[in-house]
Amino acid sequence: MSQTTAKSRLFSVLNIDSVAGMIVNLQKRSGEIPWHIDGKTDPWDLVESIMGLNIGGHYPESRLAFDWLAENQNPDGSWFSSYVAGEPEDRTCESHMACYIAVGLFHSYLVTRDMSLLAQYWPTLEQGIAFALSLQTPTGEIFWAKSPEGKIDPMSLLSGSSSIFMSLKCALAIAAVLGREKKDWEQAFERLENSIQENLHVYNVSKSRFSMYWFYPILSGALRGEKAQARIDKYWRKYMIEGQGTRCVSDQPWVTIAETSELVIALNAMGNIQKARLVFSWIQDRVFGDKTFWCGYTYPDMVVWPEEKISWTNAVVLMAADALYHLTPAARLFDHSAWQGHQYLGFSK
Secondary structure, three states: OOOEEOOOOOOOOOOHHHHHHHHHHHOOOOOOOOOOOOOOEOHHHHHHHHHHHHHOOOHHHHHHHHHHHHHHOOOOOOOOOEEEOOEEEEOOEEHHHHHOHHHHHHHHHHHHOOHHHHHHHHHHHHHHHHHHHOOEOOOOOEEEEEOOOOOEEEEEOHHHHHHHHHHHHHHHHHHHHHOOOOHHHHHHHHHHHHHHHHOHHHOOHHHHHEHHHHHHHHHOOOOOHHHHHHHHHHHHHHHEEOOOEEEOEOOOOEEEHHHHHHHHHHHHHOOOHHHHHHHHHHOOOOEOOOOOEOOEEEOOOOEEOOOOOOHHHHHHHHHHHHHHHOOOOOOOOOOHHHEEOOEEOOOOO
């Protein structure tokens, strides 16, 4: 990946058509959405791109991406960690990647109210959840992956388990819409919630350099209220550069647009709307000439790196804008007040 020196740009209003259109242009006929031109595809980030397509109103393209997921799911419910041109590249099977389709499906349903979508992909969702939960420990946390040789890696990642928590919430909300009872999912959800709230010490602390380790428990809704605010306050200076955004890793001067946007969603979800809007304003001029967003940049030298235009980075900018300004009926998907446990209360009338 190459790098270019950035020049200061005037504040630009988010151009939804340009951002969503870039994702559309990256999508292959099969439905696959790579990170960038000639880049890899991973199932988790593809679901992020699906949500960006939904916000941009590209529903046929969104459904085509679900088709790709269904067609490429492994018999055990997993997906491989990455693909290049439709072929598996990294054959590791990660637990959080197996079930994030639930978030994309529920997001799509909130936007379109298309029951046929949920019914069509329910078997794919059910198998993905089954794979993830096969790696759950009795104390609630979820091991992160199976190796290409089929060996379970006995390590739990806080960001990954938090993502699974959000996936389980959405999967149970979908089950409720379809009138299906999933007691085993409910029990797994409760064990995972208790683990994240009470036993953070069991998660791999070596990943605490990454800002996702900081705010993903809040983004997912596993930590709420005073616990969420305390975690934000405690580590703000570690991960944030004031006036710029969120570092990808705490010990590097690299601000990334995706992590900044995800933090915006987390802040908004916990009710800190004013700060969320402030942080979101910091990245509005971090765009190329076509109004699509950079992946990241170093500070204070302002070098854009990498130079590629990233599909899921632009998708999560749209998700942050939706959360803040209610562009679609899915705006409250991550809002803590829209959930009571795994029951979604945010349906718009």
